[in-house]
Amino acid sequence: xxxRLATRQQCLLSPxxxxxxxxxxxxxxxxxxxxxxxxxxxxxxxxSLDDNFKDYEEWDSLGQLxxxxxxxxxxxxxxxxxxFAKINxxxxxxxxxxxxxx
Amino acid sequence: MQKSIPLANCSPKCRxxxxxxxxxxxxxxxxxxxxxxxxxxxxVPANTIDNYAYTEHFDADSVREIVDKVGIKERRFAPEGICxxxxxxxxxxRLITDMDIDRQTIDLLIFVSQTPDYRMPATSVLxxxxxxxxxxxxxxxxxxxxxAFIYGLSVAFAMMQTGGFRxxxxxxxxxxxxxxxxxxxxxAFLFGDGGVAAIIENDPKYGESYFSLNTDGSKExxxxxxxxGYRNPSSVETLKEKVVDEYGNIRTDEHGYMNGADVFNFVLxxxxxxxxxxxxxxxxxxxAVDYFLFHQANSYMNGYLAKKLKLPAEKVPSCIEYFGxxxxxxxxxxxxxxxxxxxxxPQKLLLSGFGVGMSWASCVLxxxxxxxxxxxxxx
Numbered sequence: 473x474x475x476r477l478a479t480r481q482q483c484l485l486s487p488x489x490x491x492x493x494x495x496x497x498x499x500x501x502x503x504x505x506x507x508x509x510x511x512x513x514x515x516x517x518x519x520s521l522d523d524n525f526k527d528y529e530e531w532d533s534l535g536q537l538x539x540x541x542x543x544x545x546x547x548x549x550x551x552x553x554x555x556f557a558k559i560n561x562x563x564x565x566x567x568x569x570x571x572x573x574x
Numbered sequence: 575m576q577k578s579i580p581l582a583n584c585s586p587k588c589r590x591x592x593x594x595x596x597x598x599x600x601x602x603x604x605x606x607x608x609x610x611x612x613x614x615x616x617x618v619p620a621n622t623i624d625n626y627a628y629t630e631h632f633d634a635d636s637v638r639e640i641v642d643k644v645g646i647k648e649r650r651f652a653p654e655g656i657c658x659x660x661x662x663x664x665x666x667x668r669l670i671t672d673m674d675i676d677r678q679t680i681d682l683l684i685f686v687s688q689t690p691d692y693r694m695p696a697t698s699v700l701x702x703x704x705x706x707x708x709x710x711x712x713x714x715x716x717x718x719x720x721x722a723f724i725y726g727l728s729v730a731f732a733m734m735q736t737g738g739f740r741x742x743x744x745x746x747x748x749x750x751x752x753x754x755x756x757x758x759x760x761x762a763f764l765f766g767d768g769g770v771a772a773i774i775e776n777d778p779k780y781g782e783s784y785f786s787l788n789t790d791g792s793k794e795x796x797x798x799x800x801x802x803g804y805r806n807p808s809s810v811e812t813l814k815e816k817v818v819d820e821y822g823n824i825r826t827d828e829h830g831y832m833n834g835a836d837v838f839n840f841v842l843x844x845x846x847x848x849x850x851x852x853x854x855x856x857x858x859x860x861x862a863v864d865y866f867l868f869h870q871a872n873s874y875m876n877g878y879l880a881k882k883l884k885l886p887a888e889k890v891p892s893c894i895e896y897f898g899x900x901x902x903x904x905x906x907x908x909x910x911x912x913x914x915x916x917x918x919x920p921q922k923l924l925l926s927g928f929g930v931g932m933s934w935a936s937c938v939l940x941x942x943x944x945x946x947x948x949x950x951x952x953x
Binding site: 532533534536537540541544545550551552553556 | 639640643760796821833834835836838839840842843874875878882
């Protein structure tokens, strides 16, 4: 796996205080799932970080435009075409969004 | 090894919405003095295409989905035998009549297009004769796409600044409908035909105008026609229809193609920053500009661009619904068809064109009032 995700275990190293990094990650993941569902008009199922979103039945060039706009609007992130072509799973997409917004 | 996960950028509310202006990028900025657009006219084919009923190759539901998203209800297609030059000729004749211009005072003729009459001679040369202009007229073509009206204006303004020309006639025409294949859904519903004519004059009333011209040839394959030039000459092979992607889209190597998502990415990465830096260079602000005229690509992209720049809809005229994407013609076509009542009054305008190349250009113009002819329909 190429994406940089903090595991639950890594994030819970300090059990005596809330772990902001992990909470932050969960919020961002939730935001990403929501925007992808909205952009592609997915209503009937939950998404997972391992999903190959380009294989979704709802994924097409029009859907891609909506995802690009939503990433820009919600995360202030624009992924170059060549880089986007290499991204397959939602986990990789989330990692790229984190990288570009860091 | 655990790497840090950014805390910022998490909530849209706490995010900084400021657009980043690339101050480290070298851009071609130019200022012109006392040159401006005195008059503008447009011509389109009378032949109107209902975009919902354009083709039976795709099922009606997917056609409706595409057409609704791109927001293009109608387009104009030139009938066989009508070229971009014919549309420009019709527009020029109307404008010359409306402005009561002595043809002998037009010393410069520029034709902007990527759909010329012939490989040679240049179409501008043919138009010099058709329009009855003097043999002392300088005439040449500019081959650029969606950015080309602004490039054309810049070249015309620059030449007018020398004082060696009394009037310039800038013609900009496209028959983009012929470039794309009706069985390639990525482009089939977008493009239309049109032609415009603009008269450029010197007068102190025009004040200063500011231009930014830009290019990124590394993105040549985002919008391209692979064959039919001298790199890949026309052959039986290049004229064969073939399935080109996993969606079953069909075209030949001599039809244009476009990767719309990558183009959208390009626009988001380059255009808002370019508009900001052009305004900065012009010493003005977004609020001080009366109208923003963007290349009419599709209404989804244009709508998002206006939203990103926080522009009120009434400051962003659009004609995409009626004519589709007419490449370089789209900006002046919007001016001629949507601003016939407002352009005769003084306005501060920002024009921004972006596309095939990739090539993009923006300008800020003081328009103290221009003649705008009625739209000409060519049978």
